[in-house]
Amino acid sequence: MSDGTIRPERFQPAWQDRPWIRRLLAVAAVLVALVMLALPLLAVFVEALRRGLPVALDAIAEPDTLAAIRLTLLVALVTVPVNLVGGLAAAWCIAKFDFPGKRVLTTLIDLPFSVSPVIAGLVFVLIFGAQGWLGPWLQARDIQVIFALPGLVLATLFVTFPFVARTVLPLMQEQGRDEEEAAATLGAGGLRTFLMVTLPNVKWGLLAGVLLCNARAMGEFGAVSVVSGHIRGETNTMPLHVEILYNEYQFAGAFAVAALLALLGLVTLVAKTGLERLSGRNGNLA
């Protein structure tokens, strides 16, 4: 890393902190990181393994837990592709075209990040719930949205909405429009230009965006909690199952499932860091 830092052992310029101050700052930073970042993570795994690995594994192998894992995977399997297509379309049309309302659209894409997850669940209850706008209509036709899979998918779609667009948009903007214009001049259509020119340029960033979107989809709690109804084995995702076990004082089980989710987060983190190296960018997660 060549950021112009001068090695303190060589000389001590007047505009640098004294070595003992630098050491003190480093120690303080490590302490803060230990207490605020490392301890919580460590606590998850220590609590999960408190009564041994077999107990933890047994807790995960329970039918209700397995059902929760299946449901979580299913929800992610539906939401990630939708937000992948939508996010790509949005990033492409914002980066490659000029049109009125572009800034409004860009703001709109970021909006779900600044809305409470509980509100993300709430809005769908307001529309599809028993007393929602479409509630009576849906009830008459015996269609369940809230307290069922569609509700879980919708709430998850809302909270994971910005991830792909957010990671891909700056890459596409940086790339400019020259290559796409060249492709168009040579007679390529829109889809072909997109697939063969734009997409290869942003592939690593796109993969990072998909991973982040997936991690959030699987780990979401607040939004999903509002629309789930918490029916064991049916509408309980993994994070919600953690809550149920925890509230029933089954701490070993709760922390075992939590450790599984924490592993998912860690893998995502490592993969994201690797992808950032590949694409040579230092982007932010949220």
Add this chain to the structure above:
Amino acid sequence: MSASAAAIDPARGRAAPIRAVPGFRTSLGITLLWAGSIVLIPLLALVLRPLELGPLGLWESLTDERVLAALRLSFGAAFLAAAIDLPLGLLLAWAIVRLRFPGRGALDAALDLPFALPTAVAGIALTALTAPNGWLGAPLMAMFGWKVAFSQAGIVFALMFVGLPFIARTLEPVLRDMPLDAEEAAATLGASRAQTLWRVVLPALLPTLLTGFALAFARAVGEYGSVIFIAGNMPMVTEIAPLLIVIRLEQFDYAGAAAVGLAMLALSFVVLLAVNLLQRRLRRGRL
């Protein structure tokens, strides 16, 4: 060369962009369908449903003392947590950019943990840590008599965890790009290191600190998963606004729940607007 080279559209008599790249209509169509159905229409419900209560009903629904207490707690705790995170985030960003020490890489990687850890996991982990028998809770209780978990302090702690990377990661690139010459020049002109930090470095970082504060604050206000386990959820004392939304929904008071949600969004908007104005004033003052 730019795709937006304007030409005069004779029919309308004003500049209309020529689009060299095809596929605009399709991509905009998909985008509008996607954004409209997932975000725009649902948020419209949030704005319209509270109106069912009528102006008076809405006022009563929001001035309920339990609602006021929850809003005060959510915004107060978020503000406090983001404020405490400012120096901590600055310290971490400074250490990552300016210092070289063993474990710096690990610290850099660990900084994203609060982003990556699902909120429910963070919630039970922080509760286990700060409970009266926890690794942090036990010594704090023994030494200072502080109760962290199941109190307002626990809420602030959870929100600090959630907000920390926002501040550090916002500062990091700015700190990295900040030229050292200014500090060098100040030192050459006879400023002490403390004067340089106070008069040169801090003012340069202030707008970014504000941005980080706003991001951490906005996230903390709406935070649910990492808070409800540690809070204890006593009405009037440790009941956050998002939890009140959940409770009202369970009582089938949809309009009341939406009213709380709308109030949260409106209040956040006011705070973020104020931060934005402050930033503009800072920028203008410096030029």
